[in-house]
Amino acid sequence: MLIRSIRTAVMLLSLISIALVATSVFYSALREHRELYTRYVESDLRALSDNMASDLVGILSKSDHFFDLKRYLLSLEPYENVVGAAIFDPQWNVLELYAGQAMLESQGDFPVDFTDWKFFESGVLRDDGRLIAVRRIGEPPLVMGHLALIVDLEGPLLSSTISLALRILPVAIAVILIMVGLFYVQASRWLWPLTQLSEFARKVQETKDYRLKIPVYGKYEVSSLTQDINNMMDAIRVESDINQEYVELLEQRREEMEYLANYDSLTHLLNRQSFMGILDASLRELRDSGEGDLVVMFVDLDGFKEVNDTLGHEVGDKLLVEVAERLKSYIPREDVVSRHGGDEFLVLCRTSPDHPESMAEDIVSGLRTTFLIDSWEVRISASVGIARASEGGFDTQDTIRNADVAMYVAKKEGKSQYCFFQEHMLIEHQRKIDIANAIEPGLERGEFYICYQPKVSSDGEPRGVEALVRWNSQTLGRVSPSDFVPIAERSGKISALTDWVVERVCRDVADYFQDLPVPI
Numbered sequence: 001m002l003i004r005s006i007r008t009a010v011m012l013l014s015l016i017s018i019a020l021v022a023t024s025v026f027y028s029a030l031r032e033h034r035e036l037y038t039r040y041v042e043s044d045l046r047a048l049s050d051n052m053a054s055d056l057v058g059i060l061s062k063s064d065h066f067f068d069l070k071r072y073l074l075s076l077e078p079y080e081n082v083v084g085a086a087i088f089d090p091q092w093n094v095l096e097l098y099a100g101q102a103m104l105e106s107q108g109d110f111p112v113d114f115t116d117w118k119f120f121e122s123g124v125l126r127d128d129g130r131l132i133a134v135r136r137i138g139e140p141p142l143v144m145g146h147l148a149l150i151v152d153l154e155g156p157l158l159s160s161t162i163s164l165a166l167r168i169l170p171v172a173i174a175v176i177l178i179m180v181g182l183f184y185v186q187a188s189r190w191l192w193p194l195t196q197l198s199e200f201a202r203k204v205q206e207t208k209d210y211r212l213k214i215p216v217y218g219k220y221e222v223s224s225l226t227q228d229i230n231n232m233m234d235a236i237r238v239e240s241d242i243n244q245e246y247v248e249l250l251e252q253r254r255e256e257m258e259y260l261a262n263y264d265s266l267t268h269l270l271n272r273q274s275f276m277g278i279l280d281a282s283l284r285e286l287r288d289s290g291e292g293d294l295v296v297m298f299v300d301l302d303g304f305k306e307v308n309d310t311l312g313h314e315v316g317d318k319l320l321v322e323v324a325e326r327l328k329s330y331i332p333r334e335d336v337v338s339r340h341g342g343d344e345f346l347v348l349c350r351t352s353p354d355h356p357e358s359m360a361e362d363i364v365s366g367l368r369t370t371f372l373i374d375s376w377e378v379r380i381s382a383s384v385g386i387a388r389a390s391e392g393g394f395d396t397q398d399t400i401r402n403a404d405v406a407m408y409v410a411k412k413e414g415k416s417q418y419c420f421f422q423e424h425m426l427i428e429h430q431r432k433i434d435i436a437n438a439i440e441p442g443l444e445r446g447e448f449y450i451c452y453q454p455k456v457s458s459d460g461e462p463r464g465v466e467a468l469v470r471w472n473s474q475t476l477g478r479v480s481p482s483d484f485v486p487i488a489e490r491s492g493k494i495s496a497l498t499d500w501v502v503e504r505v506c507r508d509v510a511d512y513f514q515d516l517p518v519p520i
Contacts, residue, residue: 010191014183018176026165026172033164037157041081042131046124048079049133049149056087056137060144066096073098081152083130086114087137088146095145117148129154193222197229210237264339266317267324275338275346276396282350283394295356297347298385298403299327299363302415304343307378318373319380330362346400353388360384360418368416381416383407391421405429431476435484436491438473443500447473450504467505469497 052072059068069087073096076082082100089095094114120134131153138144200214210233216226262274270278279296286292301323308316320343327345331337336348347363349356367382385407392398402421408429410419442448449472452465471479488494 010187011180011184014187015180018179018183022172022176026168029168030161030165034157034161037160038126038153041151041153041156042124045131045133045149045151049124049135049147052149053135053137053147056147057144060137069096076100079151081156083150083152084114085150086117086148088114088117088148090143090145092117092146114148117146120148126153190222193226197226200229204233210240267321267339269324269328269345270336270338272338272340272346275336275340275348276400278336279348279399280396282348283389283396283399286389287394293353293388293390295349295353296387296389296399296403297349297356297360297363297418298340298387298400298407299345299347299367300383300385300407300411301343301367302381302383302411304380307380311376311378315373315376315378319371319378322371322373323367323380326366327363330359330366346403356386357418360386364416364418383410383415384418385410385421386418387421391423401429402426432483432487434476435479435487436493438476439484439488439491439493440496442471442473443496445474447471448497448500450501450508452508467501467508469501 055072056069059065059072062068073085073087076085076098077100080101082098084100085098086094087096097114117134120132122134122136124131124133126132129152131151133147133149133151135147135149136143136145137147196214200212204210204212212233213230214226216223216230262271263269264271282294286294304316304319307319320339323343323345324337324339327337327347331347332351334351336350338346338348340346347359349359352359363384364382367380371378371380385403385405387399387402387406389399392402402425405425406419406421409425410417413419449470451468451470453468454462455464455466457463469481471481471484473479485494485497488497
């Protein structure tokens with residue numbers, strides 16, 4: 001597009017306007033010149049024809065006027081624009097003709113036919129680019145004849161017009177150029193602030209810096225526009241700062257939420273969800289490649305509940321933080337440690353899956369060392385279960401379950417040690433699950449019962465009885481209290497079992513022991 005700026009548009013509009021005005025003035029001047037020139041020629045022709053008519057009165061009054069008429073008409077030769085002339089008698093018969101320079105230069109027949117002019121009225125008239133003057137010779141009632149004089153109007157008029165145009169055009173062009181130059185200079189002065197505003201807007205767009213200011217230039221609306229733009233920039237800057245603060249706050253909240261979604265807020269280790277995702281991805285790679293193996297360790301603290309109960313949860317939380325730091329020091333950078341929940345931790349061993357014993361030994365022996373927390377010397381230990389992914393079919397849940405099962409075997413065998421998962425452990429693990437799932441249905445079906453064991457004094461006198469709960473399950477058979485009581489405690493069902501025992505003993509006391517001589 002040719003027009004790319006306001007300055008170009010203004011200059012083009014100004015140039016067109018000046019050209020139109022100049023053309024209009026020039027055209028009007030030429031028209032006025034043509035009209036004035038025509039009137040001048042008419043006036044001159046009228047005076048010439050009147051003089052000739054007066055002179056011809058004396059010539060026609062002579063009896064022999066043939067040569068006098070010819071000689072008189074030859075006096076028209078100095079008039080270059082005369083086309084021709086004719087002298088008629090009173091009956092409009094041609095007495096004498098005169099052919100001017102314009103007529104003589106023409107070729108062909110005589111260009112003017114004077115044979116039938118009796119219908120022309122006296123006066124001056126225009127006809128096809130020529131002026132015709134018709135005059136009576138003599139006054140009525142004694143008319144001696146008629147005079148017809150024809151002059152060329154268009155040729156001299158065209159020459160005069162061209163001459164005038166050649167004199168005016170240089171001046172007009174010079175004036176137009178001067179006006180265009182003045183318009184250019186003045187428009188540049190007026191529009192320069194707008195150019196500055198355009199450059200300023202482009203700079204703001206490129207830098208995104210809304211603190212920029214532009215000096216107030218120009219006059220009238222331009223200066224007002226500049227001030228309005230500065231005010232708008234202030235408003236945008238304020239809003240931008242507010243938006244930036246919101247964006248930073250949202251980014252901070254997003255990072256915090258992302259951190260909370262993937263890390264434990266207390267120990268800053270990976271949480272269970274993140275660990276499961278990493279383990280699942282690692283197992284998927286192993287399944288796809290068909291080569292390699294990895295190890296998962298399930299770490300559970302021994303004696304942590306006693307620390308919470310005796311020293312408080314605050315000390316317990318600080319202990320978990322210290323345990324997390326020690327665990328990270330025993331784990332290579334390529335491996336992963338996470339908090340599974342409570343006092344349980346999971347470790348993913350990818351660097352040395354063939355020989356995890358040294359890492360497990362470091363964990364067990366390292367956590368056995370005394371912790372100094374708030375001037376308290378805290379001693380705990382850890383039981384570690386070790387499971388290979390290949391033993392769980394490279395399944396995430398099964399691998400963690402196997403490590404959990406091996407950890408409980410390590411606890412059962414004395415705690416503060418590690419144990420590798422073996423297939424037969426699942427049988428006992430499954431039995432524990434079955435026992436935990438059968439406790440509540442067993443209470444509803446009345447499968448539990450109480451055995452009362454007498455308590456006697458040192459001299460053999462009975463002093464009371466001890467209530468012992470027993471369970472004969474329809475599906476599991478007889479289940480030892482050493483099996484179902486710990487399982488009930490870990491599964492959260494010990495309260496229901498305790499309530500049943502208390503209610504049952506109270507009924508039995510009312511029914512069977514009220515007549516006994518010994519206090520119960």
